[in-house]
Amino acid sequence: MIAEIAQAANDSLSLNPINRWVWVFPVVESIHICGFALLVGTIAVLDLRLSDLCLTRQSINRLAEVLAPWIYLGIAIQFVTGPYLFSASPHDYVHNPSFRMKMMFLAAALIFHFTVVRGTAGKTEPLAPVWRRLVAVVSMGLWIGVILGGLGIGFWAVND
Amino acid sequence: MSLHSAAQWLTDTNLSTALREDPYPYPVLGTIHVLSIALFGGMVAMGNLRVLGYAMRDVPVSQVIDQFRPWKWTGFAILAASGVVLTLSEPIDCYKSVFFWISLVLLALVGLNAWLFHSGIYRRVSEWDTSAIAPPSARRWAWLSLVLWIALVFAGRLIAFG
Numbered sequence: 001m002i003a004e005i006a007q008a009a010n011d012s013l014s015l016n017p018i019n020r021w022v023w024v025f026p027v028v029e030s031i032h033i034c035g036f037a038l039l040v041g042t043i044a045v046l047d048l049r050l051s052d053l054c055l056t057r058q059s060i061n062r063l064a065e066v067l068a069p070w071i072y073l074g075i076a077i078q079f080v081t082g083p084y085l086f087s088a089s090p091h092d093y094v095h096n097p098s099f100r101m102k103m104m105f106l107a108a109a110l111i112f113h114f115t116v117v118r119g120t121a122g123k124t125e126p127l128a129p130v131w132r133r134l135v136a137v138v139s140m141g142l143w144i145g146v147i148l149g150g151l152g153i154g155f156w157a158v159n160d
Numbered sequence: 161m162s163l164h165s166a167a168q169w170l171t172d173t174n175l176s177t178a179l180r181e182d183p184y185p186y187p188v189l190g191t192i193h194v195l196s197i198a199l200f201g202g203m204v205a206m207g208n209l210r211v212l213g214y215a216m217r218d219v220p221v222s223q224v225i226d227q228f229r230p231w232k233w234t235g236f237a238i239l240a241a242s243g244v245v246l247t248l249s250e251p252i253d254c255y256k257s258v259f260f261w262i263s264l265v266l267l268a269l270v271g272l273n274a275w276l277f278h279s280g281i282y283r284r285v286s287e288w289d290t291s292a293i294a295p296p297s298a299r300r301w302a303w304l305s306l307v308l309w310i311a312l313v314f315a316g317r318l319i320a321f322g
Contacts, residue, residue, distance in 0.1 A: 023321075026317055026318055026320075026321040027314070029317055030313055030314040030317040030318070033194070033197065033313050033317055034201075034310050034313050036194070036197075036198060037197050037198050037201030037202065037205070037313065038201070038202070038205055039198075040195075040198035040202065041198045041199065041200075041201045041202015041203065041205055041206075042202050042205070042206065043202075044198055044199050044202050045202050045203070045206055048231065053231075054227050054228065054230075054231055055219075055223075055224075055227050055228075056227070057223060057227070058216075058219060058223075062218075063216075066215055066216050067206075067215075069215075070205070070206075070209070070215060143198075144191065144195060147191050147194050147195055147198075148187065148191050150194075151186075151187050151190040151191055151194065152187055155186065155187055
């Protein structure tokens with residue numbers, strides 16, 4: 001079914017502004033990178049706090065609360081710009097192994113964030129440092145997977 | 161030797177060729193570069209948003225800025241180092257790209273902005289440390305910092321575009 005949707009979208013591709021003007025793609029991609037910096041940057045602040053590596057004078061659950069709206073804003077920017085970049089050539093993206101890898105890491109990173117990271121950060125009695133560090137390392141590892149996948153998309157497209 | 165011929169000479173070195181043509185350097189360097197954008201960008205964003213009164217209002221400004229400082233510098237050092245190596249992989253293309261030169265100017269402005277903030281209004285931070293929203297003069301620096309950083313991301317991305 002995904003292939004059929006992609007095919008239908010492919011038929012109207014030339015009408016898409018992202019394919020009509022050469023500057024639209026890099027501009028939207030730049031917004032995507034800013035949104036990424038906001039999203040992963042604020043998550044990194046939380047992960048560093050979970051590891052006791054920064055803002056140690058603030059309580060973890062309060063910091064998680066304060067960072068949450070910025071993480072949501074980051075997600076909102078990414079979920080608008082990302083699918084729009086995808087709409088430039090859906091067929092190519094769904095068949096790009098690096099894109100698939102990025103989506104899998106993204107799903108895992110988001111699920112892990114909203115279950116384990118939030119669960120750990122929200123505790124009024126913080127877990128032992130070793131567990132908090134483990135959670136932070138897994139979280140960052142998953143986001144690094146998203147970045148590697150994202151960078152690989154263009155690389156794969158050129159070398160395919 | 162002109163800058164153009166220097167860029168051409170760099171492009172023809174074995175190092176530059178290897179960075180450009182081997183399969184691994186680009187994705188690895190790119191990942192490091194983008195990850196440090198997130199690390200550094202997140203710190204810059206939260207610091208500025210605190211000054212502007214949009215985040216962490218119950219934490220003193222100096223606590224946010226001072227506790228982020230080592231990570232900000234770490235992020236900046238990695239960002240700059242990976243940026244230099246990425247430039248080395250395409251010296252002649254960078255030389256010809258107007259966005260590369262715009263990036264360098266913006267980077268200088270970002271540095272100047274941070275220096276002016278720290279040597280000026282931030283010296284008297286004790287007077288407004290616990291205010292939920294910093295005084296207008298400090299807020300102007302914070303806005304400028306956010307705008308310059310966003311512009312730098314755009315210029316940096318557009319280097320590959322033309």
